[in-house]
Amino acid sequence: MGGGCFIQLTTVAVLFLSLTSSVLSCPPSDRAALLAIKAALNDSYLGIFNTWTGADCCHNWYGVSCDQETRRVADINLRGESEKPISNNAHRTGYMTGYISPAICKLTRLSSVTISDWKGISGEIPRCISDLPFLRILDLVGNKISGTIPPEIGKLHRLTVLNVADNLISGKIPLSITNIKSLMHLDIRNNFISGPIPRSIGRLRMLSRALLSGNRLSGTIPASISRIYRLADLDLSRNQISGSIPKSIGKMAVLTTLSLDLNKISGQIPITLLSSGISDLNLSRNALEGNIPNAFGARSYFTALDLSYNNLKGPIPKSVSSASYIGHLDLSHNHLCGQIPIGSPFDHLEASSFVYNDCLCGKPLKTC
């Protein structure tokens, strides 16, 4: 009697378990898409994909997580640099070859895709990625991905992070990018992206970091950039940008880092730039001309101010001694002339800050 009851109970328990596990396991179509992604990548090094096995892709598949309610795959998070390997080689960093399968676009509830720092992943960004309506993070930094940024990327109206830095991407910045009103971090550094920065980039009102350095961008700096109220970090260095620096950039509310070095920027340094909130300003290796504006003041606080390798002339402005702080200063390789001002911002500077000018003199150079 007692035995029969036990058998009945176990039967019920087994039934219940099999029911819940089929409810909890991921949809077969999501599982199939993940297996197609796995098949297109070669991870013989860390063995991450050895965990992508069994029916329930929401359970213990490394780097995969699902929405609690829908059980649809919501996040793919595979980082080559930081992850501890599954295998016993504790200090190896990841290396993967292969490509990102367009099957990823069948995971229509994806919210984040991070497949970063695998060094060897090549191929293109699947164009259909712009059809993933819930995508908020696309992070493919540090691979060998080529091709272009998908032209319809602007359809991703929930996207907050777009990071494709350190790849082999070419083509232009798609105009549609300026439709992504939610975009906060744009990082396309160190690719082969050419053409202009879209004129209407100022529409990206949520943008706080725009890192575009180390590409082949040309044309001028769109003045609309200065309408991006939240922009704190603007890096356009190492491109082929020409024209002058829009005056309005010095009036931006929270801009703290402005890197325009190694471009073809000409014209004068806008007065506003020297007493703005910018604390890290690099204008080195351009074709800036005219005098350094005599516009330093108590608001001028520079951890680094690099104006080297330009065509600046005239004296170092007297007002520079009234700056709150200048940590690192480089005025070398210009055509400056006259006495180096004295005052606290200058006490710690060495000759290298001033060398290769026409006729600067005074401490730390030779006396006038």
Ligand SMILES: *[C@@H]1O[C@H](CO)[C@@H](O)[C@H](O)[C@H]1NC(C)=O
């Ligand atoms: C996978 O990569 C390893 C080296 O990391 C290589 O030896 C192997 O041939 C590759 N396999 C395939 C199927 O490409």
Ligand SMILES: *[C@@H]1O[C@H](CO)[C@@H](O)[C@H](O)[C@H]1NC(C)=O
């Ligand atoms: C400014 O940019 C130049 C050229 O890219 C670079 O060599 C220099 O180190 C930068 N200056 C600072 C202070 O980072």
